[in-house]
Amino acid sequence: MAAVKKLGKRKRVALVAHDHRKADLIDWAEYNKTVLARHELFATGTTGKLLEEKLDRPVRKLLSGPLGGDQQIGSMIAEGEIDMLIFFWDPMEAQPHDSDVKALLRLGVAWNIPMACDRATADFLLTSPFMHEEYEAALPDYSEYLKRPI
Numbered sequence: 001m002a003a004v005k006k007l008g009k010r011k012r013v014a015l016v017a018h019d020h021r022k023a024d025l026i027d028w029a030e031y032n033k034t035v036l037a038r039h040e041l042f043a044t045g046t047t048g049k050l051l052e053e054k055l056d057r058p059v060r061k062l063l064s065g066p067l068g069g070d071q072q073i074g075s076m077i078a079e080g081e082i083d084m085l086i087f088f089w090d091p092m093e094a095q096p097h098d099s100d101v102k103a104l105l106r107l108g109v110a111w112n113i114p115m116a117c118d119r120a121t122a123d124f125l126l127t128s129p130f131m132h133e134e135y136e137a138a139l140p141d142y143s144e145y146l147k148r149p150i
Contacts, residue, residue, distance in 0.1 A: 003139040005112075009132065011083040014073045015043040015051060016065065016104070021088035022047055028088075028119050030054050035126050042082065044069030070100040074107040084114040086122050112137050 013036070017025035025047065029036060033055050043051055045064030052059040063069040076082045085108045089101060108115040114130075116122035125131065 002141060004136040005080060005139050007083045007130075007135040007137060009038075009134055011039045011131065012081060013039050013041055014076070014082045014085045014087075015041060015047060015059075016070065016073065016085070017047050017088040018065075018090040018093070020090045020093060022050060024119060025086070025088040026050050026054050028122060032123075032126050033057075035131070038132075042073065042076070044073065065100065070104045074100075074104045077104075077107045077111050077113060080111075082113065084116075084125065086116050086125070088119070088122075089117055110140065112140055 015025060015029065029051055036055065037057060041051065041055075041057070041059045042048075042062065043059050044062050045067070048059045048061030052061070062072040073082060073085070077085065085104075087104065087108075105115070105117075114125050116125050
C-alpha cells in the first residue's frame with residue numbers, strides 16, 4: 001500500500017497572491033471567512049497582513065513572496081506542514097520571482113496537495129466534503145529517485 005498523509009479536519013491552508021490578484025483573494029477569503037475560520041491560515045507578507053485585517057483572525061505571516069515567502073511555503077509543503085495551497089497568481093504579468101513561483105507550484109504537485117490558482121477552483125476546494133473531514137492523500141513514492149546513482 002502506498003504511503004499516505006493524513007489531512008486533519010482542521011487544514012493548514014497557505015494563501016498567496018500576486019499584487020494584481022490580492023484584492024480578488026481578499027474578497028474571496030472574506031466571502032469564505034466562516035469556512036476559513038475552522039482552519040489554520042498561512043500567508044506571504046503583505047497578503048497575510050491584509051487577510052488578518054479583513055478576516056479579523058490570526059494568520060501566520062511569512063516573508064514577502066519575492067523576498068523568500070514563496071520558498072518558505074514551498075519548504076513547509078515539502079516538510080508536510082501545509083495541507084493545501086490557494087495561490088492567486090497573475091498570468092498576465094511577469095513576476096521578478098517567476099522561478100520561485102514555478103518552484104512553489106511544482107512542490108504542490110510533487111507532494112500531492114490540493115491547490116487552487118483561481119477563484120473557481122478555490123470555491124470547489126472549499127466546498128468539497130473533504131474540506132470538512134479527515135482525508136488521506138497518497139504520498140508519492142520517490143524512493144527510486146532517491147536511490148538513483150549519482
